[in-house]
Amino acid sequence: MKGNFSAGEVRQNAIIYRRWRKRHNILKNWQLYLMFFPVLLYFIVFCYGPMYGIQIAFKQFSATKGIWGSPWVGTEQFTRFFNSSVCGETIWNTLSISLYTLAVCFPLPILLALLLNEVRNIHFKKAVQTITYAPHFISTVVLCGMVILFLSPTGGILNQARNAVGQPTINYMYDGKYFKTIYVLSGAWQETGFASIIYLSALAGIDPQQHEAAVIDGATRLQRIWYINLPGILPTICIMLIMQCGSLMNVGFEKVFLLTNDLNRSAAEVISTYVYKVGLQQRQYSFSTAVGLFNSVINFIILIIVNSLVKRLNQSSLF
Amino acid sequence: MIMRKSRDDRTFDIVNAVLLTVVMLVILYPLFFVLIASVSDPLEVLSGNVLLMPKGLNGNGYRMVFRDPDILVGYRNTIFYTVAGTLLNLALTVLAAYPLSRKDFVGRKLFTVVLTITLFFSGGLIPTYLMMTNTLHITDTVWSMLLPGAVSVWNIIIVRTYIQTTIPAELQEAATVDGCTNMQLLCRIILPLSKPVLAVMALFYGVGHWNEFFNALVYLNSKGLYPLQLILRSILIQNQMSDNMLSDLDSLANRQVLAESIKYALIVVSSAPVIIIYPFLQKYFVKGLMVGAIKG
Numbered sequence: 001m002k003g004n005f006s007a008g009e010v011r012q013n014a015i016i017y018r019r020w021r022k023r024h025n026i027l028k029n030w031q032l033y034l035m036f037f038p039v040l041l042y043f044i045v046f047c048y049g050p051m052y053g054i055q056i057a058f059k060q061f062s063a064t065k066g067i068w069g070s071p072w073v074g075t076e077q078f079t080r081f082f083n084s085s086v087c088g089e090t091i092w093n094t095l096s097i098s099l100y101t102l103a104v105c106f107p108l109p110i111l112l113a114l115l116l117n118e119v120r121n122i123h124f125k126k127a128v129q130t131i132t133y134a135p136h137f138i139s140t141v142v143l144c145g146m147v148i149l150f151l152s153p154t155g156g157i158l159n160q161a162r163n164a165v166g167q168p169t170i171n172y173m174y175d176g177k178y179f180k181t182i183y184v185l186s187g188a189w190q191e192t193g194f195a196s197i198i199y200l201s202a203l204a205g206i207d208p209q210q211h212e213a214a215v216i217d218g219a220t221r222l223q224r225i226w227y228i229n230l231p232g233i234l235p236t237i238c239i240m241l242i243m244q245c246g247s248l249m250n251v252g253f254e255k256v257f258l259l260t261n262d263l264n265r266s267a268a269e270v271i272s273t274y275v276y277k278v279g280l281q282q283r284q285y286s287f288s289t290a291v292g293l294f295n296s297v298i299n300f301i302i303l304i305i306v307n308s309l310v311k312r313l314n315q316s317s318l319f
Numbered sequence: 320m321i322m323r324k325s326r327d328d329r330t331f332d333i334v335n336a337v338l339l340t341v342v343m344l345v346i347l348y349p350l351f352f353v354l355i356a357s358v359s360d361p362l363e364v365l366s367g368n369v370l371l372m373p374k375g376l377n378g379n380g381y382r383m384v385f386r387d388p389d390i391l392v393g394y395r396n397t398i399f400y401t402v403a404g405t406l407l408n409l410a411l412t413v414l415a416a417y418p419l420s421r422k423d424f425v426g427r428k429l430f431t432v433v434l435t436i437t438l439f440f441s442g443g444l445i446p447t448y449l450m451m452t453n454t455l456h457i458t459d460t461v462w463s464m465l466l467p468g469a470v471s472v473w474n475i476i477i478v479r480t481y482i483q484t485t486i487p488a489e490l491q492e493a494a495t496v497d498g499c500t501n502m503q504l505l506c507r508i509i510l511p512l513s514k515p516v517l518a519v520m521a522l523f524y525g526v527g528h529w530n531e532f533f534n535a536l537v538y539l540n541s542k543g544l545y546p547l548q549l550i551l552r553s554i555l556i557q558n559q560m561s562d563n564m565l566s567d568l569d570s571l572a573n574r575q576v577l578a579e580s581i582k583y584a585l586i587v588v589s590s591a592p593v594i595i596i597y598p599f600l601q602k603y604f605v606k607g608l609m610v611g612a613i614k615g
Contacts, residue, residue, distance in 0.1 A: 129605075149582060
């Protein structure tokens with residue numbers, strides 16, 4: 001019967017149809033749910049499960065009583081951290097290493113991508129890419145091993161070079177003031193190449209007609225890079241910047257842990273290594289969890305702030 | 320359009336080529352040095368004579384490396400963790416990415432949010448450790464190396480985006496009309512067409528397992544389960560070499576000298592597999608990252 005349906009009836013029919021369609025899709029695709037189930041289970045057990053244990057940050061955890069039986073102590077663990085002598089030092093190390101890394105290691109891949117993009121010779125381009133990607137695949141342990149070998153006061157090549165030009169040997173690994181620079185420069189060596197991939201891909205998406213127009217207008221190569229390429233990859237740069245800032249208080253554990261020794265600890269201890277030290281080595285589970293929770297919350301707040309700042313300035317955002 | 324090279328163009332190209340060559344050399348030299356130092360006479364290395372060519376070719380470092388049972392056990396364990404772990408990773412990643420790529424998968428948005436939240440929040444080191452030890456009882460077992468990090472949300476997103484942009488929905492619809500079930504769709508159509516992205520995922524997951532250090536440090540206690548990286552750490556960082564490696568050397572000075580050679584050889588032996596493999600997959604992962612990160 002061709003319809004003289006009212007608007008209300010049409011809308012009701014649409015809703016009924018949509019609900020039927022949903023149920024139909026669920027039943028029809030039961031195999032998809034079966035496929036997805038193991039992964040869902042994994043995330044529930046290994047990611048959401050431990051979140052239940054976060055509550056021990058507000059308790060005094062004892063292994064014999066378990067999570068459920070341990071008494072509540074409110075914010076005592078947190079105040080203990082803030083009043084401790086290492087609190088300021090640890091937070092300062094974490095922040096300064098992050099900012100130092102941001103200042104040095106963020107622009108370098110962008111520069112590399114901009115330069116690589118201008119290369120016409122495919123073989124040269126591919127050679128540079130292959131070589132600069134290599135350090136990324138080296139493990140952290142090997143990287144730190146190489147750093148320690150090269151900086152060694154007895155036979156390391158850096159000190160040999162210094163001696164060759166008449167400079168005295170410096171024991172870099174055992175002097176706290178060099179730690180952050182060692183950390184940042186080795187990070188630049190390792191990650192610049194690989195990090196440039198995403199910017200290279202973004203550059204490939206820039207409309208060549210803009211370049212042609214610029215050439216007709218008489219622009220130099222540098223002008224074209226500044227006025228066309230850079231703005232073209234600005235959204236990508238912003239997103240990467242947001243993500244980097246979001247982990248400002250998140251200096252990775254492995255490299256710091258491996259490069260730390262008793263003599264440079266005061267300049268090297270960051271939040272992640274401190275959490276490991278008091279948690280697993282000194283077994284103060286509640287205290288360590290509290291510090292870790294503090295770290296996560298701060299990270300998240302910084303991420304939100306940076307994201308909304310950049311959203312105000314641009315269109316790009318993470319969420 | 321053919322662009323005539325102006326003088327500005329040519330100077331730029333020359334400067335660019337010089338800069339990039341310098342970058343290449345800076346990146347390459349440390350790796351090259353480790354290689355030549357590993358086959359040189361350790362005394363020459365220590366006195367600074369080895370710069371561009373190996374001096375006093377000798378394979379003592381390598382001989383010592385292959386004689387050490389700890390290193391061999393570590394190598395075997397790492398190969399096992401890498402192969403088993405990567406297979407598990409690939410299976411789980413595809414099993415999650417395919418449903419998420421289907422528009423008619425009810426609950427798709429909800430599941431994506433559930434997964435994405437884990438990128439920003441996690442239990443933290445101690446709660447995870449407590450759960451692994453007390454609830455699951457898998458500390459100091461093979462599972463503690465294979466299960467944590469069994470899937471990565473990033474990789475799920477990359478594979479999902481790849482499926483969405485590369486495999487047309489019409490193809491899947493046509494197969495369904497012909498009577499194909501979802502499982503068959505996955506196995507007969509999606510998987511064969513996803514080989515490039517799966518190759519990239521295998522590389523990333525595989526390298527992750529090969530270089531895995533943190534999980535082993537936290538969860539493993541038995542030396543028999545130690546992966547290569549943990550052994551590397553005790554030799555390269557903590558300077559502890561097993562006695563039987565240096566047992567046939569009498570003087571302390573000799574031991575210290577040979578220790579350097581062993582370290583260089585060890586670095587080459589442990590990094591060689593990964594360094595040799597990745598160039599072959601280079602063009603795949605460049606594309607894969609582009610699809611995943613920009614469109615995802």
